[in-house]
Amino acid sequence: MSTSLRTVAEHQQHVAGLLVPDGPAASGPGRPPTETVDLDAARGRVLAAPVHAPEPLPAFDNSAMDGYAVRAVDVAGATAQQPVTLPVAGDVPAGAALTDLAPGTALRIMTGAPVPRGADAVVEVEVTDGGTDVVRIDAAREAGRFVRPAGSDVSAGQQVLAEGALLGPAQVGLLAALGITRVVVRRRPRVLVVSTGSELAEDPVPGAGQIRDANGALLAAAVAEAGGVAVRRLWVADDVPAFLALLDSELAGGDVDLVLTSGGVSAGAYEVVKEALGPRGVEFVKVAMQPGMPQGSGLVGGVPVVCLPGNPVSALTSFEVFVRPALRRAHGHPVPHRPVLRVALTEPLVPLAGKRQLRRGRLDRAAGTVTPWGPAGSGFLGWFAGADALIDLPPAGAPLNVGDEVEVWDLASG
Ligand SMILES: Nc1nc2c(c(=O)[nH]1)N[C@H]1C(S)=C(S)[C@@H](COP(=O)(O)OP(=O)(O)OC[C@H]3O[C@@H](n4cnc5c(N)ncnc54)[C@H](O)[C@@H]3O)O[C@H]1N2
Numbered sequence: 001m002s003t004s005l006r007t008v009a010e011h012q013q014h015v016a017g018l019l020v021p022d023g024p025a026a027s028g029p030g031r032p033p034t035e036t037v038d039l040d041a042a043r044g045r046v047l048a049a050p051v052h053a054p055e056p057l058p059a060f061d062n063s064a065m066d067g068y069a070v071r072a073v074d075v076a077g078a079t080a081q082q083p084v085t086l087p088v089a090g091d092v093p094a095g096a097a098l099t100d101l102a103p104g105t106a107l108r109i110m111t112g113a114p115v116p117r118g119a120d121a122v123v124e125v126e127v128t129d130g131g132t133d134v135v136r137i138d139a140a141r142e143a144g145r146f147v148r149p150a151g152s153d154v155s156a157g158q159q160v161l162a163e164g165a166l167l168g169p170a171q172v173g174l175l176a177a178l179g180i181t182r183v184v185v186r187r188r189p190r191v192l193v194v195s196t197g198s199e200l201a202e203d204p205v206p207g208a209g210q211i212r213d214a215n216g217a218l219l220a221a222a223v224a225e226a227g228g229v230a231v232r233r234l235w236v237a238d239d240v241p242a243f244l245a246l247l248d249s250e251l252a253g254g255d256v257d258l259v260l261t262s263g264g265v266s267a268g269a270y271e272v273v274k275e276a277l278g279p280r281g282v283e284f285v286k287v288a289m290q291p292g293m294p295q296g297s298g299l300v301g302g303v304p305v306v307c308l309p310g311n312p313v314s315a316l317t318s319f320e321v322f323v324r325p326a327l328r329r330a331h332g333h334p335v336p337h338r339p340v341l342r343v344a345l346t347e348p349l350v351p352l353a354g355k356r357q358l359r360r361g362r363l364d365r366a367a368g369t370v371t372p373w374g375p376a377g378s379g380f381l382g383w384f385a386g387a388d389a390l391i392d393l394p395p396a397g398a399p400l401n402v403g404d405e406v407e408v409w410d411l412a413s414g
C-alpha cells in the first residue's frame with residue numbers, strides 16, 4: 001500500500017471524473033437520459049430542454065387595482081378640489097369576459113379583471129367616493145395607469161427557462177401560469193447503496209457485538225438530498241465471494257449509474273470491499289483528510305463505484321466532499337457545491353498536521369459565528385446529527401483562537 005496521501009482536491013477530481021460526461025463511465029450518470037414529469041413532481045429537478053412560452057403572460061390586459069376602468073381623457077385634470085363625476089355603467093369582476101366601455105362612463109373593475117375595450121386607465125378606488133351608480137373621481141390617471149398589458153411579463157414564444165435551469169417554486173409557478181403541465185428534466189442518477197460488515201444486524205434487535213446499519217439509511221438520504229435516487233439499499237457480510245456475487249447480479253440489471261459502498265476499505269483483516277474490488281481495478285487510497293482517510297473509486301463493469309469508509313461520520317463527510325458535488329454536477333445541477341461561509345470561531349481549535357479536517361459545527365448566522373460541535377473523531381454520529389455545518393480546517397494551519405475566521409460548509413443550504 002502506498003504511504004503517500006492523496007489530497008482532497010485530487011480525490012474529488014477522481015470521483016468527479018467517473019461521473020462527468022467526458023469521464024470513462026459510458027453508462028454512468030454523466031450522460032443522463034431525460035424523462036418527462038408532471039409539474040407536481042418537478043420541484044428540484046433540472047430542465048433538460050429550454051421552455052418557451054406558448055402564450056403571453058398576462059394573457060389579456062387586466063387591472064392592477066380595484067377601482068374604475070376609464071378613458072384617461074375623461075378624468076384628465078381631476079383633483080380633490082375639482083373632481084370628475086362619471087356614471088358607472090356596471091361591474092367587471094375578476095373572471096368576467098371582455099366588455100366595452102362607452103366614452104364618458106366608468107366601469108367598476110377588480111384586480112385581475114380584463115380591462116374593457118375603450119378603457120385605457122384604471123383609477124384606484126382610494127381616490128374616488130366608491131360610488132356604484134355614479135362615481136366621483138378625485139385624481140387624474142394617465143393612459144396605461146394600473147393596466148397590466150397582455151404580454152408585459154412574458155411574451156408568446158419567449159424562452160422563459162433555459163436548459164439546465166433548476167426548478168423551484170417560482171419556475172414551477174411560471175410553468176403552471178403558462179399552462180405547461182409536463183416538463184422534460186434530467187433523470188435522477190440511480191444509486192445502489194451497499195453497506196458491508198458482518199457486525200451489521202439483520203434482525204431488528206442486534207445480537208452480541210452487532211450493530212444496526214446506519215450508513216444504508218444515511219447514504220440513501222444523502223443521495224436523495226443530492227438529487228439522486230437510491231434504487232436499492234443492500235447489506236452484505238464481510239465475505240468477498242458473497243459481495244462480488246451481489247454486486248455482479250445487481251449490475252446485471254443495467255439500471256445503476258453509481259454504486260456507493262461503505263465499510264471494508266481500511267487496514268484490517270476483513271476489508272471486504274478492498275479485497276473484492278482491488279483486483280477488479282478499483283483504486284484504494286488514503287486521502288489527507290479527517291474523517292474520511294481511506295477511500296476507493298473506480299469502475300466495475302463500466303459503472304462508477306465509490307467506496308466510502310465505514311464509520312458513519314466518515315461515510316457522510318466523504319459523501320459531502322467527494323460524491324455530492326460530483327453527483328449534482330453529473331445531473332446538471334447548477335450549484336454543485338455547498339455554500340461556503342467565512343465566520344468566526346466561538347472556541348479555539350487546533351488544525352491537524354498534514355490532513356485537512358472537517359469538524360462538525362453549529363452556525364449562528366445572525367452572529368456570524370460557528371461553534372465546534374462534538375469531538376473530532378469519526379465515531380460521533382450523535383453529534384453530527386446536531387450540527388449544521390462542516391468547519392473546513394486546512395492541513396497544518398496555525399492554532400485558531402476565539403474570533404478567528406474559518407471557512408464553513410453550510411449544510412442547511414444548497
Ligand atoms: N490500523 C488501522 N485501522 C484503521 C485505519 C488505519 O488506517 N489503520 N483507518 C481508520 C479509519 S480513518 C477509518 S475511517 C476506518 C474505516 O474503516 P472501514 O472503512 O474499513 O470500515 P469498517 O472497519 O468496516 O467500519 C468502521 C466502523 O464503522 C462501523 N460501521 C461500518 N459500517 C457501518 C454501517 N453500515 N452502519 C453503522 N456503522 C458502521 C463499523 O462497525 C466500525 O465501527 O478504519 C479505521 N481503522
Ligand code: MOO
Pocket residue numbers: 289290291292293294309311314315377378
Ligand atoms: O479517516 Mo477515518 O474516516 O477518520 O475515521
